[in-house]
Amino acid sequence: MQERKILDAVEGGERIGREEALALLLAGELLSLGRAADRIRSRLHPENLVSFVVDRNVNYTNICESKCSFCAFYRDQSADDAYVLSQDTILTKIAELVDQGGTQLLMQGGLNPALKIGFFEEMFREIKRSFPGIQNHSLSPAEITCIATASELSLDETLVRLKKAGLDSVPGGGAEILVDEVRGSISPNKIGWRKWGEVMLKAAGLGMPTTATMMFGSSERPQDIVEHLFRIRELQDAGGSFTAFIPWTYQPGNTELGGVTATGVEYLKVLALSRIVLDNVANIQASWVTQGDKMAQVALFFGANDLGGTMLEENVVAAAGCSFRMSREEMISLIQQAGFRAAQRTTTYQILREF
Numbered sequence: 001m002q003e004r005k006i007l008d009a010v011e012g013g014e015r016i017g018r019e020e021a022l023a024l025l026l027a028g029e030l031l032s033l034g035r036a037a038d039r040i041r042s043r044l045h046p047e048n049l050v051s052f053v054v055d056r057n058v059n060y061t062n063i064c065e066s067k068c069s070f071c072a073f074y075r076d077q078s079a080d081d082a083y084v085l086s087q088d089t090i091l092t093k094i095a096e097l098v099d100q101g102g103t104q105l106l107m108q109g110g111l112n113p114a115l116k117i118g119f120f121e122e123m124f125r126e127i128k129r130s131f132p133g134i135q136n137h138s139l140s141p142a143e144i145t146c147i148a149t150a151s152e153l154s155l156d157e158t159l160v161r162l163k164k165a166g167l168d169s170v171p172g173g174g175a176e177i178l179v180d181e182v183r184g185s186i187s188p189n190k191i192g193w194r195k196w197g198e199v200m201l202k203a204a205g206l207g208m209p210t211t212a213t214m215m216f217g218s219s220e221r222p223q224d225i226v227e228h229l230f231r232i233r234e235l236q237d238a239g240g241s242f243t244a245f246i247p248w249t250y251q252p253g254n255t256e257l258g259g260v261t262a263t264g265v266e267y268l269k270v271l272a273l274s275r276i277v278l279d280n281v282a283n284i285q286a287s288w289v290t291q292g293d294k295m296a297q298v299a300l301f302f303g304a305n306d307l308g309g310t311m312l313e314e315n316v317v318a319a320a321g322c323s324f325r326m327s328r329e330e331m332i333s334l335i336q337q338a339g340f341r342a343a344q345r346t347t348t349y350q351i352l353r354e355f
Contacts, residue, residue: 037271040303041303249290288307
C-alpha cells in the first residue's frame with residue numbers, strides 16, 4: 001500500500017524524500033517501479049526517441065596514484081605496461097572518430113601527478129585546432145583536482161584554463177558512490193564526495209555542461225545508493241549542469257576488490273529509482289557497456305531514454321573483463337527493435353539525425 005501511495009505521488013509530479021526512496025529500493029516491486037519510471041520517461045520525452053552519441057574513449061594514461069581496489073585498469077609508474085599516449089597518437093585516434101561521423105571525445109586517464117596543466121592545455125588547443133567540430137567531453141573531477149594540485153593552482157584557475165584551452169564539458173566519472181564511508185573503503189586515495197560536487201558546480205558556473213554517474217554493486221548499502229541519488233539531485237538544485245545520469249554496475253574481474261557484480265534485477269531497480277528521484281535531470285542513460293544489448297533494451301522500459309555512446313574505444317571497463325561492443329548500426333537496430341525511434345545526438349542532447 002505504501003509503495004502504491006509513493007508511486008502515485010511520483011507519477012503526479014511530486015518529489016519523494018530519502019525514506020520513501022529507500023522503501024522503494026528495499027521493498028518496491030520491480031515491475032511497479034519500472035512502470036512508474038517508464039511513465040516519467042514518457043512524460044519527459046513524449047516523442048518516443050531513444051538517443052545515442054557517436055564517441056570514443058581515449059585513455060591518455062593508465063598511470064594512477066589513486067589505486068582504487070575496484071579498478072583493473074591502473075598501473076604504477078614503474079610497471080612494464082604503464083603508458084602516457086603521445087599527442088600524435090591521440091590525434092590519430094580522434095581522426096578515426098571523425099572519419100566515422102563521431103562528435104564526442106571522452107578523454108580520461110589515471111591520476112598521474114607528472115601531467116601538469118601545460119600538458120593538457122597544449123593537447124586541448126591542438127585538438128580544438130585540428131578538430132573544431134568535436135566536443136571535448138573530458139577529465140573527471142578527480143583528474144581536474146589532481147591537475148590543480150600538481151600544478152599548484154586553485155580549482156577555479158584550473159577549470160578556467162582548461163576551458164580556455166578547449167575543454168567543452170566535464171563527464172561525471174569517479175563518482176562511484178557519493179558517500180565518503182564507501183569511498184574510504186574502495187578508493188581511499190580519491191577525492192571525497194564534497195570535492196567531486198565542488199568541481200561540478202564550479203564547471204557549471206563557467207557554463208560547462210556536465211554529467212553524473214554512479215557505480216554500484218561493490219560494497220555499498222542500499223542507503224548509500226539512495227544518498228548518492230539525493231546528493232546528485234541537490235547538486236543540480238544548487239546550480240548544477242547535469243545533462244544526464246548514468247548508473248552502472250561494478251565489474252569485479254581482475255580487480256583487487258573482487259566479489260560479484262549486481263544482478264540484472266538490481267540494475268533495473270536502481271535505474272528505475274534513478275528516474276523516479278532525479279526529477280531535475282533530463283536524461284537517464286542505460287549502460288549497455290556493462291549490461292549488454294538485451295538488458296539495455298529492457299532498460300528502455302525502466303526509465304532510460306538514452307544509450308550513451310557507441311564507444312569506438314573503451315579500455316577501463318574492458319580491463320575488468322567486460323567487453324561488450326556495439327556499432328552505430330547495431331545501436332540503431334537495438335533501439336528500433338525495442339519499438340522506439342533512434343536518434344543520433346550531440347553531447348548536449350541536440351538531435352543530429354533520426355533513423
